[in-house]
Amino acid sequence: MAQLKSRADSGDADAQIAYARLFNPVRNKGQVFAPDAQVAVAYYERAAAAGNVMAAGEAASIYDQGWGNVAKDPKKAAALALRGVDxxxxxxxxxLLFEEAGSWSGPFWGALQAELTARGFYTLPVENKRNPAVITALRAYMKAKS
Structure with a gap:
């Protein structure tokens, strides 16, 4: 574990996500050592900033649900989800696209709408719920990013 942490601390994005997963309270149920969501999101965010594809979504779900010792932060969750899209x-x-696949909170959807509004993809009033317009905006954003 010390070697993995050393690699993560030196900037290895793959090591960062692997280390984060060790502390993720959704994955780590405390059988070996106590989970620590703050450690998990710190390493997920570093990995996402370095371009690791999986890291942003993992951090986004922790912030949206307020897992472990991380406070709910829908705005941060929405920004990270869009980083995952990027x-x-x-x-x-x-x-994001399939309602039955995700369990995003109402405030997350409001924050996502605000993020998409700021980027010029969502034009309706922001509301704290998933709606067809935000899915259309997401698809347009994804198309613009492809």
Missing amino acids: LKDDQVTFW
């Missing part, structure tokens, strides 16, 4: 994370795309 990185072409198929899992995040699936979670």
